[in-house]
Amino acid sequence: MHPEDIRAVFHPGKPLEHTSSLVGQAMEAEPRLDIELAKLLLGQGSHRAPDQPTALRILEVLDRVSAGTRLARMISPLLRHADPQIRTKAAKVIARRMENFDWIRAQLLKAEPRVRANMIEALWENGDPECVEVFRLYRDDCDNRVAGNALYGLYVCGEAEAIASVLRMASHPDPRFRATAAWLMSRIDEPKFANVLKTMVRDESRSVKGSALKSLVRLSRTAGIAQDPSHSKPAGTGPAEPGSIASDNYFVSWRPEYSVHIDAIDRQHQALVALIRQLQQAMWEGRGRAFLDTLVDRLVQYANGHFRYEENMLREQGYESLAGHIEQHRILTRQVLELQHRIQTGEAVSGASVMAFLRNWLTEHIMQHDQEYAAALRIT
Ligand SMILES: [Fe+2]
Numbered sequence: 082m083h084p085e086d087i088r089a090v091f092h093p094g095k096p097l098e099h100t101s102s103l104v105g106q107a108m109e110a111e112p113r114l115d116i117e118l119a120k121l122l123l124g125q126g127s128h129r130a131p132d133q134p135t136a137l138r139i140l141e142v143l144d145r146v147s148a149g150t151r152l153a154r155m156i157s158p159l160l161r162h163a164d165p166q167i168r169t170k171a172a173k174v175i176a177r178r179m180e181n182f183d184w185i186r187a188q189l190l191k192a193e194p195r196v197r198a199n200m201i202e203a204l205w206e207n208g209d210p211e212c213v214e215v216f217r218l219y220r221d222d223c224d225n226r227v228a229g230n231a232l233y234g235l236y237v238c239g240e241a242e243a244i245a246s247v248l249r250m251a252s253h254p255d256p257r258f259r260a261t262a263a264w265l266m267s268r269i270d271e272p273k274f275a276n277v278l279k280t281m282v283r284d285e286s287r288s289v290k291g292s293a294l295k296s297l298v299r300l301s302r303t304a305g306i307a308q309d310p311s312h313s314k315p316a317g318t319g320p321a322e323p324g325s326i327a328s329d330n331y332f333v334s335w336r337p338e339y340s341v342h343i344d345a346i347d348r349q350h351q352a353l354v355a356l357i358r359q360l361q362q363a364m365w366e367g368r369g370r371a372f373l374d375t376l377v378d379r380l381v382q383y384a385n386g387h388f389r390y391e392e393n394m395l396r397e398q399g400y401e402s403l404a405g406h407i408e409q410h411r412i413l414t415r416q417v418l419e420l421q422h423r424i425q426t427g428e429a430v431s432g433a434s435v436m437a438f439l440r441n442w443l444t445e446h447i448m449q450h451d452q453e454y455a456a457a458l459r460i461t
């Protein structure tokens with residue numbers, strides 16, 4: 082492809098969805114297209130590496146259309162790229178794909194703060210128990226963005242210690258950490274944070290004040306819809322301490338029959354189970370609706386990443402009913418995006434209805450459609 086054509090196809094002004102779907106379709110005819118694009122980014126093709134905006138857009142598209150570790154290994158030299166934006170974007174794409182935590186730890190040790198922060202962020206949706214270890218290691222990082230992302234990772238993994246750590250960060254002597262703590266407080270949505278934020282808006286640092294104010298506004302927006310009638314506790318179970326995990330009998334948990342016997346996919350499905358549990362916990366504590374904002378963003382990310390990964394794997398394995406499976410993914414993606422739209426436009430969506438949707442995803446898609454390919458791949 083001529084450099085001018087590449088610039089036209091990957092122009093950042095074009096909708097990412099559209100470009101990704103074009104490249105995704107092209108990859109069905111040319112499965113090595115992602116590798117060719119990676120080579121182009123590294124300046125290894127017959128043409129020079131593209132300019133920064135084009136390179137960033139190519140990385141974004143590759144992130145959506147190419148699964149597996151092959152791409153991650155190919156683009157790892159970009160971690161040393163002269164442009165910091167390309168370095169950080171590459172770090173995110175790579176960390177999302179790597180299942181080898183030794184490699185991630187090694188990269189985190191040598192990488193600059195921006196790159197480290199992005200790599201930690203990319204692990205938010207990984208769902209591997211080893212992530213928790215990485216988050217614990219970096220929650221006291223000397224850089225506020227790295228520490229903040231690590232704390233958020235702990236929270237996403239359901240680690241209750243994250244709440245206490247955020248409160249500690251809120252009184253850090255360095256204002257950059259306090260500003261990060263204020264940002265975290267709006268993302269984590271713990272009821273006791275509102276009072277802390279009210280104190281933080283009087284902080285001597287302008288950036289802390291600004292961050293605290295923004296978080297308070299975000300919290301007050303969600304507080305209006307926080308009273309979810311679905312939060313009444315199930316009969317026969319006692320009250321839970323705020324921030325604690327309630328009776329396990331009530332919560333969805335991973336079961337052996339969900340397994341498709343492919344480790345990477347099982348881990349991704351476990352991440353969905355973890356999201357369902359977080360919603361259950363939030364509903365249990367009476368903040369079901371307030372949590373939906375965060376949940377739905379994570380679901381959109383999850384659906385994009387997981388479906389892309391699964392489809393590429395099935396394509397590589399030559400799965401016969403791939404088209405039907407992709408259609409099922411499209412339906413789920415559309416439903417998730419519709420849900421996101423309803424929540425973002427302030428429609429009163431109940432935690433219970435989202436829970437029903439997620440349970441359905443688990444029992445209908447994972448237990449039926451995903452099990453169909455698992456059975457087919459075991460035979461071939
Ligand atoms: Fe799946």
Ligand SMILES: [Fe+2]
Nearest residue numbers: 391446450451
């Ligand atoms: Fe699937």
